[in-house]
Amino acid sequence: MKPPFPIEIDGKVIQVTEGQTVLEVCQANGIDIPVMCHFEGLPDVGACRLCLVELKGVPKLLPACTLRVAPNQVINTQTEKIKKYRKMIVEALFCERDHVCAICVANGNCELQDLAKKVGVDHMRFPDILQPLELDASHPYFVIDHNRCIMCTRCVRVCAEVEGAHNFDIKNRSYKVRIISDFNQPWGESKTCTSCGKCVAVCPVGALWSKSSYQGKIEKKKEAICDLIRKRKVNV
Amino acid sequence: MSREDLKQMAQRIQDDKKKYAYTIFACNASGCIPSGSEAVFEALKNCVKDRKLEDQVRVVSCGCMGICAQGPIVRVDPDQSIYQKVTVENAHRIIDEHIIGKTPVKDMLLFSHEKEPLINSFEETFFKKQKRVVLRNCGRIDPQSIDDYIAEGGYQALEKVLKRMGPEEVIAEVKHSRLRGRGGAGYPTGLKWEVVYKYVSDKKFVVCNADEGDPGAFMDRSVIEGDPHRVLEGMIIAAYAVGAQKGYVYIRGEYATAIKPLETAIKQAKKNGFLGETIMGTTFKFDIEIRIGAGAFVCGEQTALIASIEGRRGTPRPRPPYPAEKGLWGYPTLINNVETFANISAIIVHGGEWFCETGTTKSTGTKVFSLAGKVKNTGLIEVPMGISLREIVYDIGGGILDDREFKAAQTGGPSGGCISKEYLDRPVDYESLVELGSIMGSGGLIVMDDTSDMVDVARFFMEFCMDESCGKCVPCRVGTKQMFDLLNKIYIGRGTMADLKVLEELAIFVKEASLCGLGMSAPNPLLSSLRFFKEDFLQHIQRNEKVVKPLI
Amino acid sequence: MKKKTIGTVWLAGCSGCHMSLLDIDERMLEVLKLADIVKSPIVDGKEFPEVDIALVEGAVGSEEHLDEILHIRAKAKIVVSFGDCAVSGNVSSMRNYLKTQEVLARSYEEAESNDSKQIPNAAEILSLSHRVHPLHEVVDIDYYIPGCPPSADTIFYVLNELLNDRVPDLAVIGGPKHG
Numbered sequence: 028m029k030p031p032f033p034i035e036i037d038g039k040v041i042q043v044t045e046g047q048t049v050l051e052v053c054q055a056n057g058i059d060i061p062v063m064c065h066f067e068g069l070p071d072v073g074a075c076r077l078c079l080v081e082l083k084g085v086p087k088l089l090p091a092c093t094l095r096v097a098p099n100q101v102i103n104t105q106t107e108k109i110k111k112y113r114k115m116i117v118e119a120l121f122c123e124r125d126h127v128c129a130i131c132v133a134n135g136n137c138e139l140q141d142l143a144k145k146v147g148v149d150h151m152r153f154p155d156i157l158q159p160l161e162l163d164a165s166h167p168y169f170v171i172d173h174n175r176c177i178m179c180t181r182c183v184r185v186c187a188e189v190e191g192a193h194n195f196d197i198k199n200r201s202y203k204v205r206i207i208s209d210f211n212q213p214w215g216e217s218k219t220c221t222s223c224g225k226c227v228a229v230c231p232v233g234a235l236w237s238k239s240s241y242q243g244k245i246e247k248k249k250e251a252i253c254d255l256i257r258k259r260k261v262n263v
Numbered sequence: 264m265s266r267e268d269l270k271q272m273a274q275r276i277q278d279d280k281k282k283y284a285y286t287i288f289a290c291n292a293s294g295c296i297p298s299g300s301e302a303v304f305e306a307l308k309n310c311v312k313d314r315k316l317e318d319q320v321r322v323v324s325c326g327c328m329g330i331c332a333q334g335p336i337v338r339v340d341p342d343q344s345i346y347q348k349v350t351v352e353n354a355h356r357i358i359d360e361h362i363i364g365k366t367p368v369k370d371m372l373l374f375s376h377e378k379e380p381l382i383n384s385f386e387e388t389f390f391k392k393q394k395r396v397v398l399r400n401c402g403r404i405d406p407q408s409i410d411d412y413i414a415e416g417g418y419q420a421l422e423k424v425l426k427r428m429g430p431e432e433v434i435a436e437v438k439h440s441r442l443r444g445r446g447g448a449g450y451p452t453g454l455k456w457e458v459v460y461k462y463v464s465d466k467k468f469v470v471c472n473a474d475e476g477d478p479g480a481f482m483d484r485s486v487i488e489g490d491p492h493r494v495l496e497g498m499i500i501a502a503y504a505v506g507a508q509k510g511y512v513y514i515r516g517e518y519a520t521a522i523k524p525l526e527t528a529i530k531q532a533k534k535n536g537f538l539g540e541t542i543m544g545t546t547f548k549f550d551i552e553i554r555i556g557a558g559a560f561v562c563g564e565q566t567a568l569i570a571s572i573e574g575r576r577g578t579p580r581p582r583p584p585y586p587a588e589k590g591l592w593g594y595p596t597l598i599n600n601v602e603t604f605a606n607i608s609a610i611i612v613h614g615g616e617w618f619c620e621t622g623t624t625k626s627t628g629t630k631v632f633s634l635a636g637k638v639k640n641t642g643l644i645e646v647p648m649g650i651s652l653r654e655i656v657y658d659i660g661g662g663i664l665d666d667r668e669f670k671a672a673q674t675g676g677p678s679g680g681c682i683s684k685e686y687l688d689r690p691v692d693y694e695s696l697v698e699l700g701s702i703m704g705s706g707g708l709i710v711m712d713d714t715s716d717m718v719d720v721a722r723f724f725m726e727f728c729m730d731e732s733c734g735k736c737v738p739c740r741v742g743t744k745q746m747f748d749l750l751n752k753i754y755i756g757r758g759t760m761a762d763l764k765v766l767e768e769l770a771i772f773v774k775e776a777s778l779c780g781l782g783m784s785a786p787n788p789l790l791s792s793l794r795f796f797k798e799d800f801l802q803h804i805q806r807n808e809k810v811v812k813p814l815i
Numbered sequence: 816m817k818k819k820t821i822g823t824v825w826l827a828g829c830s831g832c833h834m835s836l837l838d839i840d841e842r843m844l845e846v847l848k849l850a851d852i853v854k855s856p857i858v859d860g861k862e863f864p865e866v867d868i869a870l871v872e873g874a875v876g877s878e879e880h881l882d883e884i885l886h887i888r889a890k891a892k893i894v895v896s897f898g899d900c901a902v903s904g905n906v907s908s909m910r911n912y913l914k915t916q917e918v919l920a921r922s923y924e925e926a927e928s929n930d931s932k933q934i935p936n937a938a939e940i941l942s943l944s945h946r947v948h949p950l951h952e953v954v955d956i957d958y959y960i961p962g963c964p965p966s967a968d969t970i971f972y973v974l975n976e977l978l979n980d981r982v983p984d985l986a987v988i989g990g991p992k993h994g
Contacts, residue, residue: 073581079776093580120737122745123744129994147985147991151902153745197576200731201732202741
């Protein structure tokens with residue numbers, strides 16, 4: 028065990044050990060940082076930018092999920108600028124695709140909806156991009172609705188890193204990015220999908236759901252996946 | 264191979280060449296190919312054959328000479344006469360009149376802007392203010408021939424390094440030169456090398472970033488097309504300095520005309536013992552492979568480039584850890600731009616002190632720019648750092664087309680900004696450009712005249728960034744799209760002052776919250792346009808005042 | 816304190832938010848102590864009068880809605896964007912992905928419940944705009960109450976704050992909940 032050393036977060040001195048991420052430290056110490064692409068046990072990608080923090084002496088904002096602790100760090104997680112950007116990220120996500128909570132399977136059980144609540148987004152200042160996307164219901168048990176996908180890529184990572192199937196990947200660039208199954212084939216025709224349902228369990232929104240769910244009645248088993256990863260000690 | 268061997272080899276090649284009374288260099292670089300240079304080259308060769316002059320005249324297909332606007336360009340040495348706009352039909356006149364008749368073809372010689380054809384064309388203003396270090400051989404040697412490179416002193420720097428310098432000395436020399444990364448950000452090259460050198464690892468890599476993607480930029484491809492061995496030599500020296508065994512050149516698939524000479528150069532370097540297991544008879548081994556990109560602009564970003572070489576989707580990842588610590592497959596990796604590597608051999612041969620003599624204190628050496636847009640002399644130029652924009656635009660560029668008014672110069676491509684005419688006399692170096700809200704960038708320089716609408720310019724670059732955003736992080740993915748939509752709305756005359764406010768807010772948000780350099784710099788063209796040309800935006804918005812119901 | 820006036824209206828919405836407003840139940844009496852509801856879909860009156868607070872449900876989906884919201888903005892001191900349709904377009908704006916004609920054809924010509932199989936075209940019937948906008952894209956909005964519908968507690972909280980000249984902050988009651 029490496030010796031602990033102190034760092035300062037939001038004015039509090041906290042003992043940390045080498046190898047920890049700032050996000051882990053914050054979560055363990057009751058410092059609330061919103062996350063979206065982060066999922067406990069999956070490799071972090073630093074993509075959603077919700078967990079950005081200010082590190083003293085560094086001009087750019089850094090994502091807490093991939094920032095490793097180091098001696099003498101002074102970190103601020105709740106500055107006005109950060110709060111404003113968190114809000115803008117949520118607004119950006121809402122306007123990117125078709126997020127109509129009222130008719131969504133995940134209504135009431137959605138991390139995006141919760142985030143809006145948490146960071147205080149009462150309306151979206153940007154207009155909807157309005158890109159009509161497909162809904163793929165070819166899989167016998169599950170549905171992927173790209174209209175609700177926020178490209179957190181949790182499903183891609185859980186499929187590749189935990190299930191080991193790597194059914195999902197990403198195609199295209201810019202706002203046209205999409206999750207694809209195999210080589211952009213209908214999910215139901217996938218040769219790699221094991222129908223394990225891990226992707227559905229980790230999806231933060233209503234983009235992936237099982238066919239047995241309906242409006243507002245989705246069930247996500249996130250804790251089960253976290254537990255599974257812990258038990259398997261998946262080295263990621 | 265010793266220093267003497269190399270020098271003798273160079274002498275022998277030079278002597279061999281002396282048997283030719285004339286050498287005709289026909290530019291076959293990317294600037295001249297579209298105007299038919301390949302056919303001109305064939306015509307010149309056939310004509311020489313026809314006139315049975317093969318023993319006296321050498322016809323060489325060479326790299327860019329710089330004056331792309333006047334292509335295809337043909338130069339006759341030793342007279343140093345440059346012919347412009349040579350066609351298949353009039354190519355024979357160069358042979359018949361200049362070489363056989365000994366009188367330059369006056370009406371085909373490159374024009375000066377005083378409307379007088381110049382006999383000694385190298386006196387022309389276009390070249391006077393330039394200083395060629397990186398482009399020294401460009402257009403003066405056959406890029407497909409290692410002999411030509413060696414004859415010009417090539418690989419002597421490598422010999423010096425391998426035989427007489429330790430890695431630390433090499434790094435010290437590069438640090439002494441104060442060379443900064445020519446890819447755009449301007450990070451001190453020597454420091455970067457030192458960092459990679461200091462990491463202890465059984466494997467290290469050197470990567471040459473030739474994924475030049477800025478619209479209007481063609482510096483890196485021109486260097487590779489015209490003088491590929493110079494880049495290789497820089498890479499090999501870097502590998503020796505940092506302790507790497509393997510190198511990659513990451514080059515865009517679109518650059519077919521650069522990939523071919525590069526492949527040839529690597530083969531030749533291997534054959535001649537400059538690459539491979541026992542380089543120049545020492546125990547140092549290093550090998551270079553080419554990796555061809557699929558045309559994603561974002562793959563010029565270091566971490567995305569690494570992902571792409573590894574065979575994964577080319578998307579950036581957060582830094583730290585930096586590639587110098589964890590790069591290709593997790594090993595320490597040195598990534599430098601083509602032009603950075605191309606500077607190395609000159610620094611080693613002449614010393615860091617010599618390099619500092621050119622340029623300013625903080626930005627030493629020269630910079631290659633591809634001068635494009637509304638100037639008379641578009642083309643490839645290399646100027647000392649610190650030169651003013653005015654000199655570039657008016658002296659080298661020959662002024663604005665149709666003698667219109669200068670409006671803005673765009674540097675740094677989609678990551679840079681637009682500089683207005685009040686700042687024409689500012690020196691072109693890393694710091695001044697950043698101060699003006701732009702960046703040096705890889706060296707694209709687009710000149711705009713008073714007919715340019717800066718809203719449209721900002722919209723163009725925003726569309727580029729939007730299309731090229733990898734789509735990984737939210738601010739860049741959604742922000743660039745929203746900004747493009749807003750700019751479009753303003754451009755078509757439906758924007759409001761509120762839109763302008765949101766636009767500015769979004770620009771700063773995307774700049775500060777994005778994951779990689781693409782997103783962080785994507786708002787630059789917009790922000791600098793807003794700073795210097797707000798009038799243009801307001802004009803578009805005022806047009807909207809008359810529209811009562813803008814929405815339905 | 817002078818009694819305030821409240822006006823409510825629904826544009827492109829389903830009236831659900833108004834139902835939720837009625838769900839504040841006996842607390843309506845507290846509201847009425849401080850204000851008169853001078854205009855609402857169940858209070859007669861042709862034109863939206865000058866009010867202190869206007870609760871506007873629904874999005875802007877037609878020329879008439881546009882005229883109405885511009886009128887309300889001019890008449891009301893405070894305009895509250897009331898419910899998800901007003902705040903974000905919500906269900907009303909789902910037709911933005913379709914052409915207006917497609918929407919009308921599906922609703923009338925193809926609809927099983929419509930015997931005449933005709934798209935009504937009387938001049939008095941509102942004509943759909945080609946795109947549905949949330950309110951803030953058309954006029955300035957002072958406060959937002961998202962929710963489909965917003966809960967009665969949320970509505971009462973906001974009304975109560977406004978009527979007592981305080982600034983409502985949804986964070987106090989757990990944050991703005993969409994859907």
